[in-house]
Amino acid sequence: xxLDALITYTLTSTALLQPELLVAVGLMLILVTDLxxxxxxxxxISVLFFLVMGLALISLSRQxxxxxxxxxxxxxxxxxxVFFKYLFVVSALLAGVMxxxxxxxxxxxxxxxxYFIVMTGMVLGxxxxxxxxxxxxxxxxxxxxxxxxxxxxxxxxxxxxxxxSGVKYIIYGSFSSGLMIYGISLIxxxxxxxxxxxxxxxxxxxxxxxxxxxxxxxxxxVLGGLGYKVAAAxxxxxxxxxxxxxxxxxAAFLSVAPKAAGFAMMLRFFKTVFFxxxxxxxxxxxxxxxxxxxxxxxxVLTMTIGNVTALWQQNVKRMLAYxxxxxxxxxxxxxxxxxxxxxxxxxxxxxxxxxxxxxAFYVTMLLGDRVQSYELDxxxxxxxxxxxxxxxxxxxxxxxIGIPGTVGFTGKFLLFVAVLQQGSLYFWLALxxxxxxxxxxxxxxxxxxxxxxxxxxxxxxxPVTAPVPAVVLLFVFAVPTxxxxxxxxxxxxxxxxxxxxxxG
Amino acid sequence: MNHNIDAVIALSAVLxxxxxxxxxxxxxxxxxxxxxxxxxxxxxxxxxxxxRLHNDITGQMLVxxxxxxxxxxxxxxLAIVISIxxxxxxxxxTEINLLRW
Numbered sequence: 001x002x003l004d005a006l007i008t009y010t011l012t013s014t015a016l017l018q019p020e021l022l023v024a025v026g027l028m029l030i031l032v033t034d035l036x037x038x039x040x041x042x043x044x045i046s047v048l049f050f051l052v053m054g055l056a057l058i059s060l061s062r063q064x065x066x067x068x069x070x071x072x073x074x075x076x077x078x079x080x081x082v083f084f085k086y087l088f089v090v091s092a093l094l095a096g097v098m099x100x101x102x103x104x105x106x107x108x109x110x111x112x113x114x115y116f117i118v119m120t121g122m123v124l125g126x127x128x129x130x131x132x133x134x135x136x137x138x139x140x141x142x143x144x145x146x147x148x149x150x151x152x153x154x155x156x157x158x159x160x161x162x163x164x165s166g167v168k169y170i171i172y173g174s175f176s177s178g179l180m181i182y183g184i185s186l187i188x189x190x191x192x193x194x195x196x197x198x199x200x201x202x203x204x205x206x207x208x209x210x211x212x213x214x215x216x217x218x219x220x221x222v223l224g225g226l227g228y229k230v231a232a233a234x235x236x237x238x239x240x241x242x243x244x245x246x247x248x249x250x251a252a253f254l255s256v257a258p259k260a261a262g263f264a265m266m267l268r269f270f271k272t273v274f275f276x277x278x279x280x281x282x283x284x285x286x287x288x289x290x291x292x293x294x295x296x297x298x299x300v301l302t303m304t305i306g307n308v309t310a311l312w313q314q315n316v317k318r319m320l321a322y323x324x325x326x327x328x329x330x331x332x333x334x335x336x337x338x339x340x341x342x343x344x345x346x347x348x349x350x351x352x353x354x355x356x357x358x359x360a361f362y363v364t365m366l367l368g369d370r371v372q373s374y375e376l377d378x379x380x381x382x383x384x385x386x387x388x389x390x391x392x393x394x395x396x397x398x399x400x401i402g403i404p405g406t407v408g409f410t411g412k413f414l415l416f417v418a419v420l421q422q423g424s425l426y427f428w429l430a431l432x433x434x435x436x437x438x439x440x441x442x443x444x445x446x447x448x449x450x451x452x453x454x455x456x457x458x459x460x461x462x463p464v465t466a467p468v469p470a471v472v473l474l475f476v477f478a479v480p481t482x483x484x485x486x487x488x489x490x491x492x493x494x495x496x497x498x499x500x501x502x503x504g
Numbered sequence: 505m506n507h508n509i510d511a512v513i514a515l516s517a518v519l520x521x522x523x524x525x526x527x528x529x530x531x532x533x534x535x536x537x538x539x540x541x542x543x544x545x546x547x548x549x550x551x552x553x554x555x556r557l558h559n560d561i562t563g564q565m566l567v568x569x570x571x572x573x574x575x576x577x578x579x580x581x582l583a584i585v586i587s588i589x590x591x592x593x594x595x596x597x598t599e600i601n602l603l604r605w
Contacts, residue, residue: 167585
C-alpha cells in the first residue's frame with residue numbers, strides 16, 4: 001500500500017468511527033475546559049459532559065447502517081457493536097445525572113471535572129471494547145476501561161473505605177489483566193496472529209497442528225481477564241469490595257456498563273474465533289476446544305455464589321454487588337448458547353438490567369445519603385418515612401427477582417426459552433437458573449421487608465424527602481422497568497436485528 | 505537463531521510464575537505491584553520470542569502497548585497506595601481489611 005492509499009484508508013476509517021472520535025475529542029475538551037473553570041462554577045463541567053454524550057448518541061444513529069472493519073481489521077462496526085455503544089452512552093448519561101445528586105461526590109468540594117474526564121475515558125474504552133476485533137485492541141480497550149474504573153472507585157481520596165476498595169480493585173484487576181495478556185501471548189504463539197478472524201482461519205485449517213492443551217490454557221487465561229471484567233465466578237472477589245467502597249453512582253455505573261462491555265467482547269471473541277464456516281444457522285463450534293462446557297460451569301458457579309452469598313449481606317451496596325454477580329451468571333447462559341435467540345436474549349437482558357440496576361443503586365444512593373448509612377439495620381421503617389423513594393425501590397427489587405409484570409420477568413423468560421430451545425442438554429442449566437431466581441427472592445424481599453414491615457427504632461423520625469429533580473430521575477428508571485415488562489417487543493426486535501456480527 | 509525459542513518461552517513462563525507467586529504471597533502493596541510488573545514483562549519476553557518465531561512484527565507491536573499500559577497501571581496503583589498510606593500509615597495489604605465478605 002503506497003502512502004496516498006494509506007492516507008485515504010486512514011481517513012475513511014476515521015470517518016466511519018465518528019462516535020468514538022467524538023467521545024475522544026470530548027474528553028480532551030472537558031480536560032482543557034476544566035483547567036480554566038473557576039472553582040465556584042465547576043459544576044457546569046457536567047453540562048459539557050452531557051453535551052458530548054448527547055452528540056455521541058446522535059452520531060451513533062448514523063453509524064448504525066455501517067457494516068465495516070476499520071483500521072486494518074482492528075475494530076468492527078456492525079449492528080452488534082452499535083447496540084452496545086448505545087447502552088454505554090445511555091448509562092453514562094444516567095450515571096452522570098445521578099452523580100449530580102450524590103452527596104458523597106459533592107460534599108467535599110472536590111473538582112467534578114476530573115470525575116467526568118475519567119468517566120468519558122471509560123465510555124471511550126467501552127465503545128472500543130464492543131468493536132474490538134483484534135487481541136491488541138481488546139487488551140488496550142479493556143485496560144482503558146479498567147484504569148478509569150480504578151480511579152473512579154477510589155475517587156473519594158479522604159475516605160478510608162474508598163481507598164481500600166481502590167487498592168483491592170487494582171490488585172485484582174492488574175493481576176487478571178496480567179493473566180489475560182499471558183493468554184494472548186500464548187494464542188499469538190500458537191496461531192501467529194492477533195486478528196480474531198485470521199485466528200479462526202488458522203484453527204479451521206486442517207493442516208495446522210494445534211496443541212489442544214495449550215490452546216485450552218491460553219483461552220482460560222484470556223477468559224480470566226474477561227471474567228474479571230464481568231465479575232464472573234473465580235474472578236468476582238473484587239466486586240463486593242469495589243462496589244461498597246466506591247461512590248454509589250460509580251458503583252451503579254460499574255455494575256452495568258463495563259459488565260455489558262465485557263459480555264460484548266467475550267461473545268465476539270468466542271463467536272469469531274471458535275466457529276466453523278457460516279452455515280444457515282451460522283454457529284457450528286470448532287472441535288478444538290469445548291468452551292461451551294467451560295462457560296456453563298462458570299455460569300452455574302457465578303449465579304450460585306452470587307445469590308447464596310447475597311443472602312447474609314447486611315450492607316445494601318454489598319448485597320447489590322452480589323446480586324450483580326448473580327445476574328452475570330444468568331447472562332453468561334446467553335453467551336454459551338449457540339443460537340441467535342440466545343444472543344438476543346443476552347443483549348435484551350443487558351439493556352434492561354442497565355435500567356433496573358441503575359434504578360436500584362439510585363434509590364440506595366438517595367436513601368443512603370439521607371440516613372448516612374447503607375446498613376440494612378438503619379433502614380428499618382424507612383418506607384413510611386420516604387414512600388416516594390421506597391416504592392420505586394420495591395419495583396426495582398421485584399424486577400431484579402423477575403416478578404411477572406416487570407421487565408425482569410420478561411428478560412428471564414426470554415433467556416430461559418432460548419436455553420430450552422437448545423434441547424434437553426441444557427435443561428439442567430435452566431433448572432439451576434430457576435432455582436437461583438427463587439433463592440434470590442429471599443434477599444431482595446428482605447430489603448422490601450425492612451423498608452415497609454419493620455418499625456423504625458425512633459418512632460418520631462422525620463420524613464425523608466429528596467429534591468424534585470432527583471425524584472423525576474427516579475421515574476426515568478421506574479417507568480421503563482414496568483413499561484418494558486409489558487411492551488418489550490421493540491427492544492427485543494432491535495436486539496434480534498443486531499445479533500449478527502461481521503467477522504471480516 | 506530460532507532454535508532457542510523453547511528456552512526463551514520457558515524462561516518467560518518461570519518469570520510469570522514468580523510474578524504470580526509474588527502477588528499471592530507478598531504483603532506490601534508496592535511489592536505486589538512490582539510482581540505484577542514482572543508478570544507483564546515476562547509476557548513481553550514471550551511475545552518477542554513468538555514474534556521472532558513467526559517472523560511477524562505484530563507481536564513486537566503488542567509489546568510496546570503492554571509497556572505503556574503497565575506504566576499507566578503502576579502510576580494509578582501507586583497513586584492509590586499513596587492516598588491509602590496518607591490515611592492509614594500503612595501499605596500492608598493484610599492490614600487493609602475494613603471490607604469483609
